[in-house]
Amino acid sequence: MSESLHPSAPHDLPGFITAPGDTDTLMVVVGVILIGAVLMIGNLYLHLHTLPERMAHKSQKLQFEIVAVLGLLALFTHIHLFWVIGLLLAMVDLPDFGTPLRRIAGSVEKIADVPPGEEVTATAGESAAHGVAAEGPDTTKAGAAKSEVPSRA
Numbered sequence: 001m002s003e004s005l006h007p008s009a010p011h012d013l014p015g016f017i018t019a020p021g022d023t024d025t026l027m028v029v030v031g032v033i034l035i036g037a038v039l040m041i042g043n044l045y046l047h048l049h050t051l052p053e054r055m056a057h058k059s060q061k062l063q064f065e066i067v068a069v070l071g072l073l074a075l076f077t078h079i080h081l082f083w084v085i086g087l088l089l090a091m092v093d094l095p096d097f098g099t100p101l102r103r104i105a106g107s108v109e110k111i112a113d114v115p116p117g118e119e120v121t122a123t124a125g126e127s128a129a130h131g132v133a134a135e136g137p138d139t140t141k142a143g144a145a146k147s148e149v150p151s152r153a
Helices: 025-049 051-056 061-077 080-091 099-111 124-129 141-147
Strands: none
Touching: 025 051, 025 061, 051 061, 051 080, 061 080
16 A cells, blocks of 8 residues: 555545455445354344243143234234233133033033033024924934843942
């Protein structure tokens, strides 16, 4: 740079100004820092965005799925209220109503001598009210074989 300076140019230039044809090291360093910062901030954003899902992962399956859907809605629509609702839902432990109700239903089926999972036929009054013909007792050989099966107690 010292070969022929223009007479109006300052004679003591800062060190970050490079000669024509040389590599601009300041631009390369700033580019690497910028790419690293964008990747780190993006990673932090996605890690923070999945916070409700990670919190709800240990809860019930339905609650986890609702929180995951709210997180996706917040991500794609940029409506932050979905994320806040998902975070609040992930923080709340919903009571388990399913297990006691299944146990009650199983006990009632056991009391009624109905094998678990078998549907009970409707009574004649309910069938007539719904417009379905009521079926009488099964008098075929298959029906007799069914009634001879001992019940599980």
